[in-house]
Amino acid sequence: MARTRRRIRSGVLAAALLVPLTLTMSASAQSGTGEVRTTAAPALTPALAPEATPACDPTKSVRPSLDESGPAVSAIKRRGVLIAGVDQNSYRWGFRDPATGQLEGFDIDLVHAVAKAILGDPNKVQFKTVPTDQRINAIKSGQVDLIARTMSITCDRLNDVAFSTAYFEAGQQVVVPRSAKATSIGQALKGKTVCVADSSTAQSELKSDQHGAAKITVVGNQLDCLVLMQLGQVDATMTDNALAVGQAAQDPTVQVIGPSLTAEPYGIAMAKGATDLVARVNQVLADYRQNGWQASYDKWLGPYLGPSNGPPPANYLP
């Protein structure tokens, strides 16, 4: 396949990595505080404005606690293993190393940190890969204790599940083949077939504003979009920029188009009633921000996203 051969050219690869770097620099520039985000987002996409109702601040979570006597935490301790819903298709976030078969990535490190804090052993984890559209369902039905899977905290989702404090800032961007020569998202999508993952933020974004897309193809996972794009079955993919750069890193013939349409904090999702677990995880995150976050970022994301300004600050409910 010509495309596979082209992928190996390292010059192209280097060029591909430069683009996402500049893009996410601007994304992380926004990520400093909630104020910057809320003023920036409506300016970019007026359609999103109604979602940012003043009653809901998605970044706010319960105060951290070391208490492990609550029902959710003690259930995990009794079981002796943490059941975590993750992904195996998100390059550098949660992916299966084909050489070893092990799950690795930024999200996976986070899960190990939670397991180490609660159970004393980072490997006392049962990973369950969860499709994008089953994340909320997996929590609600109790199949998993938590979901660490590039999941954006939104006010909609807060109706169904509880989230930890934010551990990353991302936004929706578009991946297109370089040959499309698109320079803006509008240009990249106009009259095209656009691929999104089922129940992703990208899907709801396109629901509220098609951005000129002629047709929307829905698949199980954003990486399936890259397969379809390589096979010429779709023209563009909308997904989180954090994942979009993962696609560009795997295929130098595609590029990420910005700027971000949204500003989304990633959080760890847990059952709505499991306040004790949320508080305990928030404590883990509070420690992780000091010790662990940066190392994990440098290992998994630094090479693709460039240097970071550090983790987003914790924002607690009163």
Place this chain on the structure above:
Amino acid sequence: MPPAPPRRRARWTERLRRAASTAPGRLRLSALALVVLVLAFGALTGWQVTTRNQAADQVLSSSQPLSQNAAEIYRSLADADTTAASGFLLAGNEPAAVRQRYQGDLANASQLLTQAAAHAGDSTDAQSWVSQLNQQLPVYAGLVETARANDRQGLPLGAAYLRYASDQMQNTLLPIAQKLSDYETARVDRDYGDAQSAPWAAYVLGALVALTLLWFQVVLFRRTNRVFNLGLLGTTAAVVATLVWLTAGVTAADSALSRSRATGAGPLQALDSARIDALQARTAENLNLVARGSTTAYADQWTKSSNLLATTTSAGQLGVAQRLAPGGAGQDVADARAEFFTWKQRHDAASAKNDGGDYQSALDATVGSGPDTTEQAYQAMDAKLAQAADVEKADFLSAAKSGRDATGLVVVAAGVLAVLAAAGVLAGIGRRLAEYR
């Protein structure tokens, strides 16, 4: 031009009328009619038996092997998919044997497709299915290779390609292969029907000819007062002999063909469906580990396919295959059934480990290199089923051959006896005619 034909016809009918008005003329006409009748009977018998023989030969040399081919194509394709998934699960530890098996499956499928294309005959459906499979197979292989190339670079895109490839196999290629297999199975049934159809026209004409001969001899006896006309008696004997030979040949052929169906084609079809269900269960078992909890579809597919094979309460496909299996193959199928329960037991143990969070142990118990894996039990089971299939194939071949050959002599006999019968008519009536000179 217009007046000519009536004149010629008038002359011809006039001559016929004149010939019929004299006794020797009537005898000549009767001789002609009888010769035509016995020759027609011989020709009809020969034609009907030849048609049956051709249908039997079709079963033996074309439709049954092709239906086996179609089943084999399905199995090769499904096995390639399962093996590709195993290779993925084994990650960097994929042994050469797994890779070879995948390549062998693809080579086998494309070779069988070439054969199927050559024998698709005039069925446009079969031709189109074969050509669709021929088109899709390289596409599938390309997707799997892309998956491997990405895998080797450490990119999760490889897994996404493998899922896509497997999806193509399960939802595009295998359904087409299934259609081809169903069509070929129906063709076997049709050819068996043709091969075992009773030659009613020959029976009826033979009886009519025999009765006409008897009636004619009675009339001749009344006219001439001579009891035996040796020529006509010989003719009668030849016609009756043809009828007896035909009936005996057809009966022998039918029983051999029925046997070939009962001990060969039928059991082979049952074995094929059992092996396909086993493969589907195996694919589901592997893909369930690939999916790693992201869907319950594969676990459900395992339950469905394995329940079709056999449960503790119902015999299932393996039970059917065992019941139909002829003597030599019965033990093999019984052994395969025992291996299946071992497989099921190991599967349940592995899936309990997986549910308990021990993914690695579940993986080792499923595709690992140890002697107690589900892979090993599945292979042992499939080997036993393949052994049974070989026995049934041999049984089918020998029975179908004797079915085809049982009526082979009838054609020759019908020809020779018809000529003898015609000679008998001429000789017998010639003697009577001579008395008028």
